[in-house]
Amino acid sequence: MAELVALSVTMKAAGDEDLMRLRLPITGQLVGVSVEGSGATGSPTGGAVSVTEESLDEIASVTMSSWRGDWLSHHLGGAASPVALNAGASLGVRLYLNGGTTPTLNLTVSLWMVL
Secondary structure, X not given: OOOEEEEEEEEEEXXXXXXXXXXXXXXXXXXXXXXXXXXXXXXXXXEEEEEEEOOOEEEEEEEEEOOXXXXXXXXXXXXXXXXEEOOOOEEEEEEEEEOOOOOEEEEEEEEXXXX
């Protein structure tokens, strides 16, 4: 039976193009990405989060509205296709901020995986 597991990345005072990486311990499918931001400084006007994998490049992108957003596959009621990932895959979570002067954001990104 398949299990839904969330892997979370938290960034404090993350700036434009800040990147966090994590390695998957087992094979699974990425079926969703949830983004929650708060504590913006430097007056950014918007932002996005990109999830990348070394061999597949960008696999999911979330544009934030009011510092929140989701990328959802069919598994979670969205329109995107799930992304198969091998054990040992290296995932990157990169924040992009628009506008402002040296903007930062506190950010939590949950990667929803079906195992």
